[in-house]
Amino acid sequence: MTHVTNVETAEVVKGRSLWQDARARFFRNKAAVASMIVLILVSLFALFGGMLTPWSNEEIDWNLMGDVRTLGGPSFETKHYFGLDPLGRDLYARVVQGTQISLMIGIVGALISVIVGTLYGATAGFIGGRLDNIMMRIVDILMAIPYMFVLILLLVVFGRSIFMLFVGIGLISWLDMARIARGQTLSIKNKEFVEAAIATGVSTPKIIIRHIVPNLLGVVIVYATLLVPSMIMFESFISFLGLGVQEPLTSWGALINEGAGQMRYGTLWMLGFPLFFFLISLFAFFFFGDGLRDALDPKDR
Amino acid sequence: MNAQSPLLSVRDLKVWFDIKPKGAMPWTSPDKLKAVDGVDFDLMPGETLGIVGESGCGKSTLARAIMRMVPAEGGTVLWLGDDLLSLNKQGMREHRKEMQMIFQDPLASLNPRMTIGQIVAEPLKTHYPDVSKAEVKTRVREVLDRVGILPNMINRYPHEFSGGQCQRIGIARALILRPQLIICDEPVSALDVSIQAQVINLLMDIQQEMGLSLIFIAHDLSVVKHISTRVMVLYLGNVVEISEAEQLYRAPGHPYTQALISAVPIPDPKAHAENEVMLLDADLPSPLNPPSGCVFRTRCPLAEKVCAETKPPLTDRGNGQQVACHVI
Numbered sequence: 258m259t260h261v262t263n264v265e266t267a268e269v270v271k272g273r274s275l276w277q278d279a280r281a282r283f284f285r286n287k288a289a290v291a292s293m294i295v296l297i298l299v300s301l302f303a304l305f306g307g308m309l310t311p312w313s314n315e316e317i318d319w320n321l322m323g324d325v326r327t328l329g330g331p332s333f334e335t336k337h338y339f340g341l342d343p344l345g346r347d348l349y350a351r352v353v354q355g356t357q358i359s360l361m362i363g364i365v366g367a368l369i370s371v372i373v374g375t376l377y378g379a380t381a382g383f384i385g386g387r388l389d390n391i392m393m394r395i396v397d398i399l400m401a402i403p404y405m406f407v408l409i410l411l412l413v414v415f416g417r418s419i420f421m422l423f424v425g426i427g428l429i430s431w432l433d434m435a436r437i438a439r440g441q442t443l444s445i446k447n448k449e450f451v452e453a454a455i456a457t458g459v460s461t462p463k464i465i466i467r468h469i470v471p472n473l474l475g476v477v478i479v480y481a482t483l484l485v486p487s488m489i490m491f492e493s494f495i496s497f498l499g500l501g502v503q504e505p506l507t508s509w510g511a512l513i514n515e516g517a518g519q520m521r522y523g524t525l526w527m528l529g530f531p532l533f534f535f536l537i538s539l540f541a542f543f544f545f546g547d548g549l550r551d552a553l554d555p556k557d558r
Numbered sequence: 559m560n561a562q563s564p565l566l567s568v569r570d571l572k573v574w575f576d577i578k579p580k581g582a583m584p585w586t587s588p589d590k591l592k593a594v595d596g597v598d599f600d601l602m603p604g605e606t607l608g609i610v611g612e613s614g615c616g617k618s619t620l621a622r623a624i625m626r627m628v629p630a631e632g633g634t635v636l637w638l639g640d641d642l643l644s645l646n647k648q649g650m651r652e653h654r655k656e657m658q659m660i661f662q663d664p665l666a667s668l669n670p671r672m673t674i675g676q677i678v679a680e681p682l683k684t685h686y687p688d689v690s691k692a693e694v695k696t697r698v699r700e701v702l703d704r705v706g707i708l709p710n711m712i713n714r715y716p717h718e719f720s721g722g723q724c725q726r727i728g729i730a731r732a733l734i735l736r737p738q739l740i741i742c743d744e745p746v747s748a749l750d751v752s753i754q755a756q757v758i759n760l761l762m763d764i765q766q767e768m769g770l771s772l773i774f775i776a777h778d779l780s781v782v783k784h785i786s787t788r789v790m791v792l793y794l795g796n797v798v799e800i801s802e803a804e805q806l807y808r809a810p811g812h813p814y815t816q817a818l819i820s821a822v823p824i825p826d827p828k829a830h831a832e833n834e835v836m837l838l839d840a841d842l843p844s845p846l847n848p849p850s851g852c853v854f855r856t857r858c859p860l861a862e863k864v865c866a867e868t869k870p871p872l873t874d875r876g877n878g879q880q881v882a883c884h885v886i
């Protein structure tokens with residue numbers, strides 16, 4: 258026992274968790290760090306960009322409205338930094354607002370998939386047997402539905418609304434994640450630390466939360482960051498078809514659609530600015546996700 | 559000690575797994591893999607029972623069935639008189655604190671996302687959720703110190719330790735509830751030879767100190783020799799011999815045990831020559847389709863006609879030795 262008292266006084270050594278290791282590896286990856294900075298800048302733009310302009314996204318500049326094609330280009334004099342849209346509204350304000358919607362759609366989709374998909378998949382995989390069978394068949398059935406078609410129908414029947422868009426995204430985004438989480442769970446479930454927890458009598462929900470989910474999280478986070486851009490593209494596609502968010506609200510997809518429609522008049526800024534934000538953000542998400550994957554799973558490189 | 563009643567008493571324990579043949583239709587009935595097929599043994603308080611057998615003979619499955627981590631097909635597992643297999647979940651949970659397990663792969667048996675302090679504390683917090691933080695910490699430090707891990711390492715993660723240290727942490731986790739039985743499933747197979755001895759000695763010291771019973775699984779006899787009071791030899795889910803350790807090494811009864819002993823390097827060459835029984839070359843039969851009669855007959859040099867017809871029962875041969883063989 259004297260031995261115990263000896264070490265009792267010694268300083269407790271800090272450990273390096275796997276997360277800390279991953280963070281160090283991530284910060285050594287230049288492309289990933291650059292992408293992270295881009296994403297931070299884009300988010301700041303979405304959150305605070307509106308403060309830099311006197312214009313709102315729905316106000317029409319009556320002075321210039323008749324001459325958008327000739328006078329509506331980007332200019333500091335008129336305070337339309339990105340020019341005007343075809344209706345004479347400030348494009349900068351509209352891009353800020355579109356960025357908000359697009360990012361929100363990406364993030365909500367990713368969050369739903371992380372929370373619902375991970376817990377659903379981990380539960381199915383861990384409990385196994387008939388419950389697993391039923392739960393995964395439900396996923397199969399939902400996946401077999403041509404969701405784009407269903408969503409378009411919903412939007413047509415119930416009218417275009419951002420709420421409907423979120424419902425649609427919520428319905429589909431977690432399905433892949435549930436499958437991924439289940440697959441990973443099956444392999445983690447047979448690890449001895451889970452057996453040890455079962456043998457000690459730890460309850461099933463606690464095992465899932467404490468032992469399974471934290472070990473899934475690496476894969477889940479990577480998949481979620483890669484899901485954000487695909488959700489954004491999904492929304493953009495819907496908006497491109499003219500079924501997305503409702504005016505005066507807008508999104509990257511809707512803005513690109515609008516700009517593309519004006520291309521033949523030479524008002525390229527209308528396409529260029531939203532397209533620029535759309536592209537750099539998507540690239541940044543992909544590189545960021547890639548960097549996370551390398552950092553979280555060094556064996557997989 | 560023989561007058562005492564056994565701590566654990568296993569009777570006719572069977573664990574069968576359903577195996578679907580490849581490409582089978584959903585409605586075809588699955589094949590039965592008899593991983594454990596009628597095992598009987600008693601474990602006395604304070605005793606160490608070694609279990610040996612080739613890979614795949616059902617050692618882990620037997621251990622897991624006792625802990626009710628796989629469902630048993632039949633039989634009884636009496637723990638201090640209660641049949642564990644017929645308890646409900648809550649009743650079983652109460653007994654889980656009395657029996658703990660140590661695993662083969664030391665690193666894999668520790669959750670990589672938890673600190674070793676959290677890992678060792680988990681059983682305590684699970685069974686006594688009301689224990690104060692300070693008390694948990696003291697208990698964790700004490701038990702880590704006992705297994706030879708500096709208690710100021712509690713905030714470190716498993717990957718920061720060596721295999722031997724990880725196994726010590728696993729032992730600490732098993733000890734924190736002060737159980738009566740620890741089942742060690744090949745606890746040293748994954749370790750370097752030099753470290754194997756340290757871990758085995760640690761287990762023996764702790765056993766002496768706490769009066770624990772141990773079930774010690776290994777796939778070769780030399781490891782078990784040092785630690786066991788009695789040894790049980792498994793073959794394809796069947797017990798072929800249970801003996802006092804001394805007796806088993808001196809005069810192995812079953813032809814399979816003899817073959818195993820002859821494979822262990824023995825310092826005295828004369829003893830070696832006497833025990834010479836070579837396994838026939840035949841492969842280990844599949845547990846999906848075990849041989850009729852004596853499961854060992856396809857590899858037994860002494861097999862006779864009767865061996866294919868009836869299964870030899872485990873019979874007492876005196877000197878605390880039980881052997882399942884028609885001929886010997």
Ligand SMILES: Nc1ncnc2c1ncn2[C@@H]1O[C@H](COP(=O)(O)OP(=O)(O)OP(=O)(O)O)[C@@H](O)[C@H]1O
Nearest residue numbers: 575591593612613614615616617618619620777845
């Ligand atoms: N969950 C399971 N489902 C189906 N078959 C299983 C399962 N677990 C084990 N088996 C089979 O049961 C048999 C016994 O396996 P077990 O793991 O108990 O062997 P073991 O003696 O511990 O071997 P090892 O020395 O390799 O650990 C093997 O044939 C194995 O394939």
Ligand code: SF4
Nearest residue numbers: 852855858865883884
């Ligand atoms: S019963 Fe027959 S086959 Fe089995 S071990 Fe004895 S002699 Fe060999």
Ligand SMILES: [Mg+2]
Nearest residue numbers: 617618619743
């Ligand atoms: Mg095993």
